[in-house]
Each structure stands twice: as C-alpha cells, then as structure tokens.
Amino acid sequence: MPTDGIFQLPYKLVDGRIEPLTFTADQVMSRLKEDKIKFLDLQFTGLFGRFHHTTMDSKMFRAEDFTDGLPKLDGSSIRGFTEIHESDLIIRPDPSTFATVPWIGTPTARLICDILSGGSKREIFPRDPRGIAKRAEQYCIDQGFDTSYWGPEVEFFVFDKLEVNTMTPYQGQSYHIQSREAPWSTDSVGYALRLKEGYLPSAPGDTLMEYRNECVDVLTNNFGIVCDAHHHEVATAGQCEIDIRFDTLVNAADAVQSYKYIVKNIAKKHNMIATMMPKPIALDNGSGMHVNVSLWNKGKNLFYDFADEYAEMSQTARYFGGGIIEHAQALAAIVAPTTNSYRRLVPGYEAPVYVAWSTGNRSAIIRIPAHYKGPKFANLKRIEFRAPDPSCNPYLAFSAILAAGIDGIKKKRDIGDPVNEDIFKMSPKRRREFGITQLPASLREAYEELESDNAFLKPVFDSETIDRIIEHEEKEHVELAVRPHPHEFSMYADV
Structure with missing residues (x-):
C-alpha cells in the first residue's frame, strides 16, 4: 500500500488489458x-x-x-x-x-x-435510481441472462464562459456563450471551428486536448474508469467525447455519473464550464449519449449470429431491438428527459429522429455497428440506441432500455427490415411506405407517450416512480411554455 499521499492506482493489468x-x-x-x-x-x-x-x-x-x-x-x-x-x-x-x-x-x-x-x-x-438499476440487473438474470453489458458514449460541451440572465423574466431573458473555438469568438486567432465542422480537428483548432487528457488521467488513475480514447466532436465551441469502457449495468451508470462529475470539476479548475445540456448552440449539432448494449450467458454474446449475412445479428438481438422500436416513443421520456432534449432531436443535425434501424445509418434510432465481422469479433456485437442524451439519469435510462428490450424478447417482437437510405432525405410518403414513425417532437409528447405505454417498465419501475417522472416533466414543460422565446421577438414583434 502507498504512503505519504501517493495513492494506489484503482486498476490492474490483466493480459495487457486494464481492469478496474x-x-x-x-x-x-x-x-x-x-x-x-x-x-x-x-x-x-x-x-x-x-x-x-x-x-x-x-x-x-x-x-x-x-x-x-x-x-x-x-x-x-x-x-x-x-x-x-x-x-x-x-x-x-x-x-x-x-x-x-x-x-x-x-x-x-x-x-x-x-x-x-x-x-x-x-x-x-423504491425511487432510488441506483436501486432501480439493481432491480433491472436482477430482472435480467431472472429472465435467463447472466448479465448485460453497457457502453455509453457521452458527449458534452466545454465553454470558456456561460452567462445566463433569468432574473428579470418580465423584462426579458438571455444567454451568452463564450468559446475561443467558436466562429463568433474574437479570440480564435483565425482557427475558429465552423458550425458542424468540429469533428476530429487537430490543434490549434482543437483547444481542449490537454483538458481531456487531464480528465482521462483522473477517470483512470483515481476513479478506475477505463477510457479508450477522447476527441473533439462535430459541433463548434468545445464539443467533446471521452470514450469509456463498457461494463455491467450498475457499474456503467456509476461510471456515467462519475464522468459527469469529473469533467465538470476539471473544467471549473480551469475556469471553464462543462455542460451536459443536449442542445446549447442553435443551428449546430447537439450532444448525445449513444448507448451500446448486449446480453450475455455463460461467457457468450447472445446478440451475435454468424448466419445473419446483413448484420451478424441473432434472433435474440432482433427481438431486443424490436422491443426498443415498439416502445421508442415512451422511452424518449426517460432517455431524453428535458425540454432541451427535443431541440436536439430534429432532422439535419445527425441526431436520430426516426424509429428505424440499420447498420451504418445514423439517421435511425438503432444502429448495429459493423466495423468488424466474423467470429473473432463476436464479443463486439451490440445494439446502439442513439436517442439518449447526457441530460438523462443513466440508472433509469439503462433500466428502461433493458425493460423494453426484454419485453421485446418475451413477446417476440421482431425488429423488422433495416432502412439503409438516408431517412432525413426521404419524402413523408416514402417514410410511410417503410412504416417509419418519428420520436416525440417535444417533452410533452414524450411524457404523454410514457403515460399511455409503461406496462413494459413494471418489472423494474414501480407505478409511483413512473408517475413522479411524468409529473416532473409536465412541470418542466410548463416552465418553458409560459415564457416567450427570445427568437419569437424577431419573428413576431412586428405583427
């Protein structure tokens, strides 16, 4: 054991791999x-x-x-x-x-x-989110699966400064984002990242590499959360992603909460502000939290099937995905639980809006990653659910996704045919031909969907918890609905 303030590392090396x-x-x-x-x-x-x-x-x-x-x-x-x-x-x-x-x-x-x-x-x-996640893990075992693995991809923004004026609601409200990377910044010295052009830029365009390095160091060396890589994301003004290693349901949710805690506090240390707000910048990409999930039994990934030529996807995986598709509108209230979540879930910004699935199609809410194929990579087979965002409670989100997927398995709800076209570019008629529906367009639509479709959650969530989620989201909706939006003045002040 260490002495004199030198802490023991919270991980070990196993066959060359880092294990917490x-x-x-x-x-x-x-x-x-x-x-x-x-x-x-x-x-x-x-x-x-x-x-x-x-x-x-x-x-x-x-x-x-x-x-x-x-x-x-x-x-x-x-x-x-x-x-x-x-x-x-x-x-x-x-x-x-x-x-x-x-x-x-x-x-x-x-x-x-x-x-x-x-x-x-x-x-x-009953309303402890971590307790709900533990019930979800036990429910998974009770249904005959040893475990589920979860790999969240958490995106977030890091601003130099965020000024919000909410103290005078009767006179007007406003916000101001400062970022040295942004095209509106006076400090970018010619290296500004234009809207939607922030994906993997090298320095000096990417100003946050050292910040992310420090976050990874703390995540791994202090908290035992293993990180694969980190990078700048698509949006301007400091959108980041740090990839963390997959884990079991409760552990993965713990890791997401710790991740948020760490990136916010490291940002504060450097006089910056990190935010999990899904859509802080108008006309640019928002932040998602794509969730990768697979079910396992006796060391075997039950989502893999070599015989499926299209996606090497087992019937179990097809049923699990079918459950997510069936309950997608109700799930939105839990995985995208803020009014701002629905600023992100609009066509044109890589956010998934349409209830469909594919391998490489990022306009669908479910993607089956296909970077590698063959038995050698069977352990990588998973479903990627792209609707969640980082404002969600990960304990509830993972539990709800698991409940929907297992409901699909129990009822044998096949996921149906994949959609390989860009759904954003389809006409409404073409989408109807494919039977493609859409996620809720607002938080109100989402919690109303949850109110009418929540039986699939009952093995994990009690009724009062569901009621309180709906009540809370109704209040959040009203908070925004009773206030005029600043942009409305430019649209309607002269009517």
Missing part, C-alpha cells in the same frame, strides 16, 4: 488510514439525475456503516423522493465505488451510496 479494481469494505477502511484520507464524500443520485453529496470526517466512519448505512438524508428535500411526513432516509455506501478526489486540497475520497427506507425494514428505497 473492486474494493472491499476492509480494503476501504485500510485505505482511509494508509492514505491519510481526512474526509469522505458520500454521493448519491436523485430521481431526475442530479448528483448529490454529504461529507463527513473519515475518523467518524465505521466499517459497519457499509451494512447499516448512515441516517444523513432528508428525502423531502430531494425532488421526487418523499413527502415531508416520510422524509427520513438512509444512505449506504458501496465500498466498490471508492475513489480519491484529486482536485480537493484536503485528502478526500468518495463513495457512491444506495438509498434505503428509514425505520425497521431498511429496504432499498
């Missing part, structure tokens, strides 16, 4: 002493995806807290959790999530927590 370490309760207690950790940051996720925390002196933390939990949560103060008369909840740290936080001056470590109901039962709280 999993800490036990005893190992965490040893690390607290040996690494002279002074504070423990106890983190958990609210129903609508916000990361919360409470911090305690590490000397006050006991080994039995990993089993008994800590009475440190007023559930009535977290949106969507409890009413004021039933507010006492318990947080129970998971030792496997131990990580050190390098940007805090005082030696600090974090633990992600499950949320338990108070009282004598000490059960997982």
Whole structure:
C-alpha cells in the first residue's frame, strides 16, 4: 500500500488489458488510514439525475456503516423522493465505488451510496435510481441472462464562459456563450471551428486536448474508469467525447455519473464550464449519449449470429431491438428527459429522429455497428440506441432500455427490415411506405407517450416512480411554455 499521499492506482493489468479494481469494505477502511484520507464524500443520485453529496470526517466512519448505512438524508428535500411526513432516509455506501478526489486540497475520497427506507425494514428505497438499476440487473438474470453489458458514449460541451440572465423574466431573458473555438469568438486567432465542422480537428483548432487528457488521467488513475480514447466532436465551441469502457449495468451508470462529475470539476479548475445540456448552440449539432448494449450467458454474446449475412445479428438481438422500436416513443421520456432534449432531436443535425434501424445509418434510432465481422469479433456485437442524451439519469435510462428490450424478447417482437437510405432525405410518403414513425417532437409528447405505454417498465419501475417522472416533466414543460422565446421577438414583434 502507498504512503505519504501517493495513492494506489484503482486498476490492474490483466493480459495487457486494464481492469478496474473492486474494493472491499476492509480494503476501504485500510485505505482511509494508509492514505491519510481526512474526509469522505458520500454521493448519491436523485430521481431526475442530479448528483448529490454529504461529507463527513473519515475518523467518524465505521466499517459497519457499509451494512447499516448512515441516517444523513432528508428525502423531502430531494425532488421526487418523499413527502415531508416520510422524509427520513438512509444512505449506504458501496465500498466498490471508492475513489480519491484529486482536485480537493484536503485528502478526500468518495463513495457512491444506495438509498434505503428509514425505520425497521431498511429496504432499498423504491425511487432510488441506483436501486432501480439493481432491480433491472436482477430482472435480467431472472429472465435467463447472466448479465448485460453497457457502453455509453457521452458527449458534452466545454465553454470558456456561460452567462445566463433569468432574473428579470418580465423584462426579458438571455444567454451568452463564450468559446475561443467558436466562429463568433474574437479570440480564435483565425482557427475558429465552423458550425458542424468540429469533428476530429487537430490543434490549434482543437483547444481542449490537454483538458481531456487531464480528465482521462483522473477517470483512470483515481476513479478506475477505463477510457479508450477522447476527441473533439462535430459541433463548434468545445464539443467533446471521452470514450469509456463498457461494463455491467450498475457499474456503467456509476461510471456515467462519475464522468459527469469529473469533467465538470476539471473544467471549473480551469475556469471553464462543462455542460451536459443536449442542445446549447442553435443551428449546430447537439450532444448525445449513444448507448451500446448486449446480453450475455455463460461467457457468450447472445446478440451475435454468424448466419445473419446483413448484420451478424441473432434472433435474440432482433427481438431486443424490436422491443426498443415498439416502445421508442415512451422511452424518449426517460432517455431524453428535458425540454432541451427535443431541440436536439430534429432532422439535419445527425441526431436520430426516426424509429428505424440499420447498420451504418445514423439517421435511425438503432444502429448495429459493423466495423468488424466474423467470429473473432463476436464479443463486439451490440445494439446502439442513439436517442439518449447526457441530460438523462443513466440508472433509469439503462433500466428502461433493458425493460423494453426484454419485453421485446418475451413477446417476440421482431425488429423488422433495416432502412439503409438516408431517412432525413426521404419524402413523408416514402417514410410511410417503410412504416417509419418519428420520436416525440417535444417533452410533452414524450411524457404523454410514457403515460399511455409503461406496462413494459413494471418489472423494474414501480407505478409511483413512473408517475413522479411524468409529473416532473409536465412541470418542466410548463416552465418553458409560459415564457416567450427570445427568437419569437424577431419573428413576431412586428405583427
């Protein structure tokens, strides 16, 4: 074990591959002493995806807290959790999530927590997103699958400055984005990235390579989240992607929450701001969170079938994809849960709008990546669901996608024929001929779809959780609906 503040790396090399370490309760207690950790940051996720925390002196933390939990949560103060008369909840740290936080001056470590109901039962709280994800994993096992693997591709923007004026709603509201990369910047020195032309530019056009390097270093060396690569994305003004290694459902959702936490705090350290807002820039590409998923049993990828000449895709995968297609409109409320999500889901910006599937067609909501073929690459066969964006709660999103896919398997809902044409360029008549429908055009349409189609979620989500998601999104819709948009003044002020 390390001494003098030099932390042990949270991963190991196995056959030349990086594999994360999993800490036990005893190992965490040893690390607290040996690494002279002074504070423990106890983190958990609210129903609508916000990361919360409470911090305690590490000397006050006991080994039995990993089993008994800590009475440190007023559930009535977290949106969507409890009413004021039933507010006492318990947080129970998971030792496997131990990580050190390098940007805090005082030696600090974090633990992600499950949320338990108070009282004598000490059960997982029904609206704990991490608890829902654990139920989804168990549901997957109950249906005869050893595990599911999840590979989220999280995109985000990093701005130099973001100014938002919301204090005078009666006089007007505004925002201003500053980015040295943007074509409207006065600091770009001739190297501005034009709208939709930000994909993989070299320096000096890409100004954020060192920032992403630092994020990867922290993700891997402190949090044990293995990263494959990182790059600038298509949009101007600092759109980034850091690719993280696939993992099981709960672990992958933990990784997404940690990813958001890290990229935001590293940006703050450099006086920048990272945002998971899906569509912050008008007329440019938005940020997605494409989700890659596969089902496995006894070490075999059940989505692979060499006999399928088109996509090497098994019947199990076709049914799973069929479930996603069938419930796509309702899923939108969970995987694209903000009003801003539907600024992204419009034709013309590479975001998937149409309910269809293909191999290379990025205008469809499901893609079957086909970079490699043959039994050698059977482990890579997966379904890529392209509708989610990074504003979603990953625990809920992965759980809902799994529930939809398994519903398709149980009901044998075949995914149908692929669409290999550019759907954006099809006429409405042509789309009707293919039977192609469209995702909801607004958050209101999405939560109304969820209200009418949610039975497939019931093995994983309880009814009250679904109701609270719908209620919350209705409020979000109204928040925007009652305020005039700034661009409306240029369109209608002279009518």
